[in-house]
Amino acid sequence: MRITIDIPPDIEEKLLKKCEEKGVSPSQFILALLEWYFLKRYQAKPLEISELVAYAKKIGSERMKNCKYSDGKFCMLESLDDVFEERTPEPLNIYKCLFCPNYVDRRREKRRESLKVDENMINVAKLAARFVVELYGDKLGYRPKLKVEEDEVEKVRKLIEDW
Structure with a gap:
């Protein structure tokens, strides 16, 4: 593939100076610049995903500790359902707690009692x-x-x- 780039004269002079300082031809410099751009672009997404996963783990573990129905190991509502269906209760999972529709924060009830x-x-x-x-x-x-x-x-x- 051949790419042609029109560069303004003032930027072209600076680009040629940089290439001479680094000992690289202008075409190699442009190729390195393109590789850097695409490599940076593809590396940014996994970083964002890892930040999201870390935040989800933090919120999930916080919910697991502070849920009204949790003892830290099992969810009482799920355990009750499992008993009625004659299954063994499953231990809590951070991601289950993160998306749990039955989550009730026990700290909120303590605040309400103190603000009566x-x-x-x-x-x-x-x-x-x-x-x-x-x-x-x-x-x-x-x-x-x-x-x-x-x-x-x-x-x-x-x-x-x-x-």
Whole structure:
């Protein structure tokens, strides 16, 4: 195959200087450049795939450790299904856990328990928000559909005093 390349004169001078410094003919330099380009291009894909596999392993192992239904060795849901079908339970696999539709993070439940809010606090916040909307809604360009009644204001005062 024969390839012809038109190179601008200023780049041609620099290319010839580089070839003279390296002791290579311009045609050999272009061939080496093409080999480098295609070799680099084909080597980039396996690197991306290996990065993806490494990340998938990391996330899968994290899911395996933190799943609500996992004890680190077996998935309780799969083991239960295996018992009913009279098969021996299979140990966990990182990739199974990665794509598991039944995954529930046990750390999330711990966070929810630590963030439980008192019901009185929620009621105070709701009534206070309604009160603020009624007072400042006109300035903000919002017209509420419901008006805050005086007995609700008294409820807020009592809740705040009791709290």
